[in-house]
Amino acid sequence: MGLSVGIGHDFGRFALDMAFEAPDGVTALFGQSGAGKTSVVNAVAGLFRPDRARIVVGDRVLGDTDKGVWLPPHRRGIGYVFQDARLFPHMSVLGNLSYGTRGRGGRGDFARVVEMLGLGDLTGRRPRDLSGGEKQRVAIGRALLSRPEVLLMDEPLASLDTARRAEILPYLERLRDEMRMPILYVSHAVEEVARLATTVVLIDAGQVVATGAAEDVFADPDLAPRLGLAEAGALLTGTVTAHHADGLSEIALSGGSLFLPRVDAAPGGRVRVRIEAQDVILSRDRPDGLSALNILPAEVVAVKQGEGPGVIVQLRTGEDLILARLTRRSAEALAIRPGTACHAVVKSVAVARGNVTRL
Structure with a gap:
């Protein structure tokens, strides 16, 4: 299906001006903090309206400021996973997952999503009884059960320790391999991007420095300083x-x-x-x-x-x-x-x- 993004916005301290294509699979938006990555995914989600933007999923226009089109978030068909899981504390895991099926008919995918993310033994628990990695898996499941056309993941592992990150990465790999949709994955961690990404968009100060298949970007010696010499x-x-x-x-x-x-x-x-x-x-x-x-x-x-x-x-x-x-x-x-x-x-x-x- 594919996602096409073109955004321009003047923040004063720097200007956001970028365009890229995100095919099915994981497209990693990689760059240092403050580079503009979260602003991009928020614009795709409809949570932030830039000075100018054209955002298209397949042949469906989510936003085109030149034509006065700007769909509200609930009409975009977007799933969003934040740094913190943002689960409903008064609901069980089953309740949180079921909430995701409201409005877009995702109930038929329930068993598949629960199995893919290893949530079967957790459905009766409350969020307070889950580890950080388990909470994020539930948050991903809830987002998938809304049957999104695009999944946004903004630093989903940033708040987890090394053990919890290692726990959840195999589930993210399976998500990448089994779900046929564009997934925008925001990160400034080289090891995450190298492990998950099929496409990389390298961002610096609001600009796209490089974009392409992950293998091509990581093998480019000119980009090694931007990726980090110690981790190149x-x-x-x-x-x-x-x-x-x-x-x-x-x-x-x-x-x-x-x-x-x-x-x-x-x-x-x-x-x-x-x-x-x-x-x-x-x-x-x-x-x-x-x-x-x-x-x-x-x-x-x-x-x-x-x-x-x-x-x-x-x-x-x-x-x-x-x-x-x-x-x-x-x-x-x-x-x-x-x-x-x-x-x-x-x-x-x-x-x-x-x-x-x-x-």
């Missing part, structure tokens, strides 16, 4: 070919095999792997006598020099692009430049479990 890294898609007796899983990439601590996917399953640039070592020749199992033949595509002593190297291995973060001294010593043949070395244990997700 590329996304690779592969197929699990085997789980070995020593606890390692083998993943086939276009450029070779990757061995990682056992991943939660059956052989034949597709996975996305985030390899952080700081965990990639380069060697001009294939190294001998290393403990590292992952040695991928590669060719240097680009070398981007920062203001400090480091450089970001973009490499092609097979059909995939990866990034390596080196010191300038090392890059010069190895004569790393576009076209250079080399090998990218990745330690198996360097790839965190949270950086491997099923597709």
Whole structure:
């Protein structure tokens, strides 16, 4: 169906001026606090009316300020999940979920949503008896049961601790994979965006800096400083070919095999792997006598020099692009430049479990 957004607004301190397309799947609005992300989703929801805007879902116009069209929130077919769950405290989980079915006929989806979000054992509880992650799952379920055409999620994990975030992320992945609708997901956390997004809209001071498929945005060395040098890294898609007796899983990439601590996917399953640039070592020749199992033949595509002593190297291995973060001294010593043949070395244990997700 797809969502098309064009917004302009003068806040005084900065001007919001952006346009982007959000296809089915998770489109992450990524940027630092104050970049304008929440203003965008509030405009899509109809909670904020910019100076100028055109917002279209499929062929349905939600807002067009040039033509004087601005649908109220309740007529937009939008589901909204906030940072805090905002559940009705006097209602049980069942009551909160049932509230979502009012008005748009979502009752027929009830069993499916409850199963998908793992809410079956929670329906009799009140919000005060739920963990933060459980509350957010109920809030997502309530939003889905309104049968929205677009789902908005504004930093839904920001108020959760690490354990609760880890608990809810698999449910968000399943939501991405099973629900055929545009999902706008606001975040300033690289690991969330890398794990969930199919499309990324990178925002800075009210402007779209870059937009595209998540794999393309994360592999762009020019964008690494904006994503955060310490967290920069590329996304690779592969197929699990085997789980070995020593606890390692083998993943086939276009450029070779990757061995990682056992991943939660059956052989034949597709996975996305985030390899952080700081965990990639380069060697001009294939190294001998290393403990590292992952040695991928590669060719240097680009070398981007920062203001400090480091450089970001973009490499092609097979059909995939990866990034390596080196010191300038090392890059010069190895004569790393576009076209250079080399090998990218990745330690198996360097790839965190949270950086491997099923597709």
